[in-house]
Amino acid sequence: MTSRSHSLRDAIEEQIAVGELRPGQHLDETELATRFGVSRTPIREALIQLASMGLVVIRPRRGAVVAEIAPQQLVEMFEVMAELEAMCGRLAARRMFTEEHAQLQAAHDACREAREAVDSDEYYYRNEAFHEQIYAGSHNAFLAEQARNLHRRLRPYRRLQLRVRDRVATSFSEHQEIVDAIVAGDGERTAALLRDHIMIQGQRFADLIASLAHLSNKAA
Incomplete structure (x- = not known):
C-alpha cells in the first residue's frame, strides 16, 4: 500500500471512529476523492485496507459502506x-x-x-x-x-x-x-x-x- 493510501486509510478510520462516517453509511469514492483532494485510486486502496480490518464492507457493484455490528x-x-x-x-x-x-x-x-x-x-x-x-x-x-x-x-x-x-x-x-x-x-x-x-x-x-x-x- 502506498504512503498516500496509508494516510487516507488512517484519516477515514478516524472519521469512522468519531462518528463523522456512521455505521451503514455509503462511502462514495468520488466524494471521498474530492474531500481529500486525491484521485479515486488511493481512496479505493484505502477502502480495501479498511475492509480487511473489518471497518468497511465492500459490496460487489454497490460500493463500500461503513461496517455495522449487530x-x-x-x-x-x-x-x-x-x-x-x-x-x-x-x-x-x-x-x-x-x-x-x-x-x-x-x-x-x-x-x-x-x-x-x-x-x-x-x-x-x-x-x-x-x-x-x-x-x-x-x-x-x-x-x-x-x-x-x-x-x-x-x-x-x-x-x-x-x-x-x-x-x-x-x-x-x-x-x-x-x-x-x-x-x-x-x-x-x-x-x-x-x-x-x-x-x-x-x-x-x-x-x-x-x-x-x-x-x-x-x-x-
Missing part, C-alpha cells in the same frame, strides 16, 4: 476484547519495568487532565494511549497486535461509551485501580479489573445501544 455480535466482540485486555494486563503486571510504570502513570495523569476538563473526546484519545501502554507492557508482540486490531475495530463504540453520563469519571477511577494493581505486580487482580473495565453488559450495554439509536436519529 447487538449480539457487539457483545461477543467486547467479550473477546475484555479477555485480550485481561491477558495483556496479567502479563504487564509481571513484566513491566520501572520506567514503564512511570510511562503508564504519565498516561493515567493525562487522562486525569481530560477528565477535569470534562472533555470526553480528549479523554478518548488519552484513554487509547493508556491502554496502549498496557499492551506494550505485556511484552508479547503477538498478543499486543491482536488487542490493537480488535481495539481499532471497536473504536467507534468505545468512544460512544465515554459519552454516557458519568462514564469518564468511572473509567478514570477504574484506571487508578488498574495502575495500582500493575505496579504491585498483581497479575490476577489486574486481569480481573481490566476484564470488568472493558465488558459491556446490563445497564452499560443498554446505554450503548441508546447512544447508537440517538446517533442514528440525528443522522436521519
